[in-house]
Amino acid sequence: MRNFTEEQNMLRDAYRKFLESEVAPHMDRFREQGIVDRVIFEKAGEQGFLMIWPDEQYGGMGDSDFRFEQIIIEETARQGCGEWFNTLHSRLVGSYIQHFGNEEQRQRFLPSCVKGEKILAIAMTEPDAGSDLAGMRTTLKEEDGHYVLNGSKTYISNGINADYVIVAGKSDPENNPHSMTLCVVERGMEGFERGRNLDKMGMKAQDTAELFFSNVKVPKENILGEVGHGFFYLMQGLAEERLIAAVGSIANARHAFNLTRTFVQERKVFGKPLSTKQNTQFKMAEMDAEIEVLEVFVDHLVALHNEGKLDANKAAKAKLQTTEIEWKMLDLGVQLHGGAGYMTEYPICNMFCGARVNRILAGSSEIMKLIISRDIFSDTYTSNLD
Numbered sequence: 001m002r003n004f005t006e007e008q009n010m011l012r013d014a015y016r017k018f019l020e021s022e023v024a025p026h027m028d029r030f031r032e033q034g035i036v037d038r039v040i041f042e043k044a045g046e047q048g049f050l051m052i053w054p055d056e057q058y059g060g061m062g063d064s065d066f067r068f069e070q071i072i073i074e075e076t077a078r079q080g081c082g083e084w085f086n087t088l089h090s091r092l093v094g095s096y097i098q099h100f101g102n103e104e105q106r107q108r109f110l111p112s113c114v115k116g117e118k119i120l121a122i123a124m125t126e127p128d129a130g131s132d133l134a135g136m137r138t139t140l141k142e143e144d145g146h147y148v149l150n151g152s153k154t155y156i157s158n159g160i161n162a163d164y165v166i167v168a169g170k171s172d173p174e175n176n177p178h179s180m181t182l183c184v185v186e187r188g189m190e191g192f193e194r195g196r197n198l199d200k201m202g203m204k205a206q207d208t209a210e211l212f213f214s215n216v217k218v219p220k221e222n223i224l225g226e227v228g229h230g231f232f233y234l235m236q237g238l239a240e241e242r243l244i245a246a247v248g249s250i251a252n253a254r255h256a257f258n259l260t261r262t263f264v265q266e267r268k269v270f271g272k273p274l275s276t277k278q279n280t281q282f283k284m285a286e287m288d289a290e291i292e293v294l295e296v297f298v299d300h301l302v303a304l305h306n307e308g309k310l311d312a313n314k315a316a317k318a319k320l321q322t323t324e325i326e327w328k329m330l331d332l333g334v335q336l337h338g339g340a341g342y343m344t345e346y347p348i349c350n351m352f353c354g355a356r357v358n359r360i361l362a363g364s365s366e367i368m369k370l371i372i373s374r375d376i377f378s379d380t381y382t383s384n385l386d
Ligand SMILES: Cc1cc2nc3c(=O)[nH]c(=O)nc-3n(C[C@H](O)[C@H](O)[C@H](O)COP(=O)(O)OP(=O)(O)OC[C@H]3O[C@@H](n4cnc5c(N)ncnc54)[C@H](O)[C@@H]3O)c2cc1C
Pocket: 121, 122, 123, 124, 125, 127, 128, 129, 130, 131, 132, 154, 155, 156, 157, 158, 200, 203, 208, 357, 360, 361, 362, 363, 364, 365, 366, 367, 370
């Protein structure tokens, strides 16, 4: 039995109703247009479903219990609305402002983001720098009392909708490749242009864009945290980002399992429900077991995170396993749906296409293995059983 508070269960019910009435009915249109209407952020903000964690003075509830976020992520997946990146805005990017911004920046940026009037994105990836962020070429250099941003970013989620983009640039590229700085680039700043809204295999409703920066004058007041510490800040943010990914992927896997379970009970083959075939039963039993084990692990990490004890290694294990099992479940789901699984009118089809990216973004499966193996062969390695 999962231990959510009454307040959290109320949030789950209210948010589910919001998704059912305000978001889910529009998802097909959002997929066709390649972007979610901005008004969805505003409506969610009005009802308190965006940033829950900021203090009341910034418009939030002031409760940083990660289980609120877990509920938002799980319900978004269950209602088939995962292409609306509420959590990217609310938790992933918003946290950078909270943790690394100063008081003036929190006051300036957070309230409008809590209300959904302004939308957030984070831009790290470049055409030649994804897994290897140290390879980025974008520069952010001090000049006459301000900073000048030059470079380009790609695959940026919320890239078209975003009003505030946290951009990483190198502040001392000649001497130190890890010397990065984060800044907030605002819609309308001179020299900030958006490129294509990229056409993708899945996640069609999510605007994923190219961004270009040409001599963008960034005021000192928009520098987040200390100059040169950006790489460290990004690494700090990545553990939570991977937990967010893990919560989403395991919720997706369970949702795909449930859709498939219903389908195989209704679908008749050779005169009997598909669920009566031993192949179906064994495959579904395997998935139920694998998903449940991971649900428990993810819940454990959520609790650890609430205690401030989530480390990069555990987050990497969760991200690796949940995204791989999600993929396995979706492949099975499509297979058991037969031809119907290949038709976009069946949710399993859209989920299959969307989930393919989850083993790539927020650190690919290979990068997760790199993190885990570094720990295994370090002098400080201890297994959980020691
Ligand atoms: C839909 C979508 C949304 C995204 N949203 C954002 C966003 O909002 N903000 C943002 O900054 N970025 C975003 N990204 C970018 C994403 O984080 C990167 O695509 C990801 O980090 C991989 O980088 P890459 O594409 O450059 O691939 P590469 O790094 O070139 O990787 C190519 C392959 O090489 C493997 N590989 C890389 N290094 C190693 C290694 N050392 N050992 C073994 N194998 C290795 C990878 O695992 C992968 O299989 C998004 C991407 C997508 C597809």
